[in-house]
Amino acid sequence: MxxxxxxxxxxxxSIGHPIQHTEFKITDAESGETLPDGSKGIVKVRGPQVMKxxxxxxxxxxxxxxxxxxxxxxxxGWIVPHHSVGRSRRCGGVIVLEGRAKDTIVLSTGExxxxxxxxxxxxxxxxxxxxxxxxxxxxRLGAIVVPNKEEVLLAAKKLSIVDxxxxxxxxxxxxxxxxxxxxxxxxxxxxxxGPILIVDEPFTIEGGLMTPTMKIRRDRVTERYREQIANLxx
Numbered sequence: 001m002x003x004x005x006x007x008x009x010x011x012x013x014s015i016g017h018p019i020q021h022t023e024f025k026i027t028d029a030e031s032g033e034t035l036p037d038g039s040k041g042i043v044k045v046r047g048p049q050v051m052k053x054x055x056x057x058x059x060x061x062x063x064x065x066x067x068x069x070x071x072x073x074x075x076x077g078w079i080v081p082h083h084s085v086g087r088s089r090r091c092g093g094v095i096v097l098e099g100r101a102k103d104t105i106v107l108s109t110g111e112x113x114x115x116x117x118x119x120x121x122x123x124x125x126x127x128x129x130x131x132x133x134x135x136x137x138x139x140r141l142g143a144i145v146v147p148n149k150e151e152v153l154l155a156a157k158k159l160s161i162v163d164x165x166x167x168x169x170x171x172x173x174x175x176x177x178x179x180x181x182x183x184x185x186x187x188x189x190x191x192x193x194g195p196i197l198i199v200d201e202p203f204t205i206e207g208g209l210m211t212p213t214m215k216i217r218r219d220r221v222t223e224r225y226r227e228q229i230a231n232l233x234x
């Protein structure tokens with residue numbers, strides 16, 4: 001006989017059933033309305049282990065915790081519907097997570113980082129064409145960078161990193177130069193960027209990495225370069 005936990009583990013992305021005395025619900029991101037099982041939305045949780053609020057910061061508390069004790073986890077997910085027959089009946093009530101509701105990166109230290117601040121600062125550099133800050137569940141931030149190769153080469157020549165007649169430069173030297181550039185432009189930010197991944201192909205609408213309004217699809221970029229990002233932290 002297959003156990004209930006074994007059955008629930010077959011649901012892709014599942015974190016299992018809620019533990020005792022813990023409640024989950026899914027709400028609409030815009031209206032806050034509670035959605036039926038099977039609908040995707042914001043995951044909220046309530047239980048004795050949920051925090052009572054941020055220390056001496058009632059404004060921050062109010063943003064994530066309502067008067068009834070429901071904590072907005074910031075995750076997108078859904079609850080598996082209950083079925084009365086079939087093997088799937090054991091999966092009813094299982095929680096499935098599918099990503100973050102916002103761009104907020106949560107480090108393994110528990111710190112929350114808004115990557116847009118760092119990305120906006122970095123984009124002031126002529127050497128950087130596009131950037132996506134990464135680091136979810138890691139101890140430090142990293143970044144995927146599409147460099148402006150002509151500007152990088154020009155800067156390298158001015159610094160005598162490469163010969164004045166050079167038409168290209170190594171990936172290692174390019175990475176080192178871009179890292180230095182990032183440190184300079186993001187020095188005033190609350191967090192700093194650690195390891196970076198230089199990629200040659202720009203993020204485009206045609207490539208599925210940008211929206212029609214020219215916004216980078218962060219989730220798709222991180223998924224496409226998932227293995228390379230993992231290697232940054234080895």
